[in-house]
Amino acid sequence: MRPSLSAVLTGMVALAALLVTAPTAHAADPPLRDLAAAKNKAIGTAVTGSKLTGTYGEITAREFNWLTPGNAMKWGSVEPTRGTFDWTEADRIVDFAEAHGQDVRGHTLVWHSQNPNWLTNGTWTPAQLSQLMTDHIALEVGRYKGRLAAWDVVNEPFDEDGTYRETLWYDGLGADYIAQALTAARAADPAAKLYINDYNVEGVNAKSTALYNLVRDLKARGVPIDGVGLQAHLILGQLPSTLQQNIQRFADLGLDVAITELDIRMQLPATAAKLAQQRTEYDAVVKACVAVTRCTGVTVWGFTDSDSWIPDTFPGEGAATPYDENYVPKPAYYGIATGLGGTGTTPPPTPNGCAASYSVANQWNSGFTGNVTIRCDAGSSLSSWRVTWTFGAGQQVGQVWNASCAQTGAAVSCSNASWNGSVPSGGSATFGFNGTWSGSNPVPTVTLG
Numbered sequence: 001m002r003p004s005l006s007a008v009l010t011g012m013v014a015l016a017a018l019l020v021t022a023p024t025a026h027a028a029d030p031p032l033r034d035l036a037a038a039k040n041k042a043i044g045t046a047v048t049g050s051k052l053t054g055t056y057g058e059i060t061a062r063e064f065n066w067l068t069p070g071n072a073m074k075w076g077s078v079e080p081t082r083g084t085f086d087w088t089e090a091d092r093i094v095d096f097a098e099a100h101g102q103d104v105r106g107h108t109l110v111w112h113s114q115n116p117n118w119l120t121n122g123t124w125t126p127a128q129l130s131q132l133m134t135d136h137i138a139l140e141v142g143r144y145k146g147r148l149a150a151w152d153v154v155n156e157p158f159d160e161d162g163t164y165r166e167t168l169w170y171d172g173l174g175a176d177y178i179a180q181a182l183t184a185a186r187a188a189d190p191a192a193k194l195y196i197n198d199y200n201v202e203g204v205n206a207k208s209t210a211l212y213n214l215v216r217d218l219k220a221r222g223v224p225i226d227g228v229g230l231q232a233h234l235i236l237g238q239l240p241s242t243l244q245q246n247i248q249r250f251a252d253l254g255l256d257v258a259i260t261e262l263d264i265r266m267q268l269p270a271t272a273a274k275l276a277q278q279r280t281e282y283d284a285v286v287k288a289c290v291a292v293t294r295c296t297g298v299t300v301w302g303f304t305d306s307d308s309w310i311p312d313t314f315p316g317e318g319a320a321t322p323y324d325e326n327y328v329p330k331p332a333y334y335g336i337a338t339g340l341g342g343t344g345t346t347p348p349p350t351p352n353g354c355a356a357s358y359s360v361a362n363q364w365n366s367g368f369t370g371n372v373t374i375r376c377d378a379g380s381s382l383s384s385w386r387v388t389w390t391f392g393a394g395q396q397v398g399q400v401w402n403a404s405c406a407q408t409g410a411a412v413s414c415s416n417a418s419w420n421g422s423v424p425s426g427g428s429a430t431f432g433f434n435g436t437w438s439g440s441n442p443v444p445t446v447t448l449g
Contacts, residue, residue, distance in 0.1 A: 028345045032333075033065040035340035039290055042297025043340065044105065046070040046261065048307060049092035054373060055327050058357040059303065061100040061443040066149075068105040068260070068299055069093045074114040075136060082118045087143065094147055099363060099441050103149040105260070105299065108197065109137050110181045111155040112167035120168065129172040134184040141188035150193040152229055152260065153185045154178050158198055162210030178214070179223045186224035197229030197260055203240025204249075216253055227256030232285060233301065236266040236274060239281045244288040251294035259289055261301040263320035264332070265310045270319040279331035282322070286339025298336075353380030354423060356387045356448040360441060361432070368395075368435050372403075372414065374448060375428040384421040385429070388413045389444040395437045403431035 029035060036043035044066030052060060060067070071077055072089035079085050097104045110133060124132065141151060157178060159165050169177040178196065185194050196215060201208035211228060218225045228250050240246070250257045264281050266274045289295035302308050306325040311318040322333040334344040354376040362369040374385050387403075391410045405414040420429045 029337050029342035032063045032336055032340065035337060035342045036065060036297060039340055041290060041295075041340065042066040042103065042258070042299070043336070044068055044103075044297065044299030045303045046107075046299065046301045047093060047096075048072075049089040049096070051307065052092065052096045053359050053361055054371070055357045055359075055375075056304070056307075057096070057359040058443060059323070059327060060096075061102075061359075062445070063303070064102065066103045066105060066297065066299060067093055067097045068107050070107075070302065071114070073106055073140065074108060074111065075119065076114045076116045078140060079136070080116050082116070090144075094144060095363075098147070099360065100443060101440065104144075104147070105258075106141070106144065106148045106151040106192070107260075108152040108155040109140060109185065110153060110169060110177070112165060112169070113156075115168070124172060126172055129168070130177075130180065133169070133173075133177065133181060137181060137184040138188045141185050141192065145189040146191065148189070148192055150195060150227070150258075151185055151189075152197040153181050153194050154196045156198050157196065157214075158201075158207050158210050160200060160207055162206040179218060179221070182218070182224050193226040193256065194224055195227045195229045195256075195258065195260075196225065197231060199231040199233055199261070201228075202230045202232050202234070202246065203242040204246050205240075208246055212249060212253075215250070215255060219253060219255070225255070227258060227296070229258050229260035231261040231301075232259045232263075233261055234264045234281070234285075236264055236278055236281065239264075239284060243285065244291055247288060247292045247295050251292050255294065257289075257292065257295045259285060259295070259298040262298055263301045263308065263310060265314060265317045265320040268316055268318050275319070275331045278319075279335035282332045282335035283339040286336055290339065290341070300336075353377040354382055354385075354448060356385075356446045358389065358443055358446045360443065363437075363441060366436055366438060368437055368441055369432060370397075370435055371430060371432045372446065373428055373430045374423055376423045376425060378426045381425045381427075382421070382423040384416055385423065386413060386415040386449050387446055388449060389446040391444055392442050393437065393440045395435050395441060398434045398436065400433040401431060402429075403433075405433060 032043045043064055045064045046068045047060055048070055049072050069090055072093055094104055157165055164170050164175055182194050198211055201211050215225055215228055247257045264278050286298050289298050302321050304323040304327055305319055305321050308321050310320045323329055338344040356372055356374045359371050360368050361371045372387055389412050397405055397407050397412055402417055403414045423429050
């Protein structure tokens with residue numbers, strides 16, 4: 001039976017209200033990374049390096065203190081042809097993280113998927129395969145030695161029943177390829193934390209118990225292993241009831257635990273009820289980590305639905321991340337905030353439904369190019385604008401285009417030029433500048449007034 005028009009409209013209004021409102025409080029929460037730091041936890045996101053500009057880059061810098069390259073460090077990306085390397089995307093992510101005071105989780109060194117064709121289709125003796133693996137680890141980990149905080153060294157070694165997954169590595173080298181990979185990674189960077197990472201191991205089950213037995217035995221043998229990653233690609237309504245118990249049992253082995261790839265997918269379309277449940281489940285996952293001292297933190301697998309892998313892999317499903325396709329925080333965002341001890345309040349309101357975002361478009365030696373974009377939601381507009389911010393590390397504005405800017409000490413105020421003060425409904429205006437920095441170049445919080 002088709003719903004009535006009034007019922008559809010009522011549902012749409014409820015959904016819109018849920019997307020933009022949260023419990024009233026006297027002040028908005030600080031960014032997620034500040035809430036996480038107060039709990040001595042990481043809050044991270046997987047990122048696409050080429051997108052780290054504009055609003056995507058601004059949110060990444062403001063909200064997260066850890067970054068994971070989504071694809072840029074996988075073997076097929078860095079060495080598509082044997083002996084020919086492309087580090088552009090991976091370097092961009094590491095550089096961005098360092099510019100914004102963030103740690104990086106390397107992902108991933110040894111996996112059954114996204115390997116280059118020359119490796120997958122080759123015919124190798126065990127000795128050759130072993131050498132290829134250790135050489136790859138030495139090269140990639142060595143390239144970023146001292147710059148990455150952790151590595152997912154081995155990814156997804158188990159089948160659902162807890163047996164070893166039959167892969168190039170297991171079939172060619174046996175189960176001890178895992179110990180060999182960890183040992184090679186430790187030699188390449190003794191300071192980086194080394195993890196084994198897998199999915200469907202969030203609760204206590206056959207697969208997570210196989211992982212538990214593996215890491216327990218590796219530690220007993222003296223193989224370097226610092227932690228386990230629980231990917232947490234979850235389905236709405238199927239949050240494992242034993243999540244915290246499972247985290248704790250790994251921690252009791254003397255290992256760190258990280259939630260490494262969290263998203264919670266749902267059948268589309270998203271409804272107010274589904275989004276509310278998703279918020280509750282994000283809150284529960286984060287709280288389970290916060291409750292265990294050796295759970296280092298939570299990383300979401302992309303923070304915006306526009307950058308999510310879910311729709312392509314699971315047709316008809318999606319809406320799995322904390323932000324919608326237009327970078328508006330969903331209820332899930334506020335679930336993360338409350339899980340980290342925040343109040344779950346909305347960000348401060350911006351004038352007339354318009355907002356400004358700041359990003360660093362390029363950076364070199366002692367200089368950088370900054371961009372500021374003013375956007376207005378549908379139904380909102382501006383006839384003029386002024387954007388202000390305070391630099392936190394002594395940066396100075398130099399040449400400016402498409403705006404008039406003045407700086408007094410750390411405080412900067414920029415107003416529209418004569419030709420671009422009008423920002424129409426659903427439209428935007430952009431200005432930029434060259435500046436100087438020394439030591440660090442953190443992204444400031446901008447205010448549109």
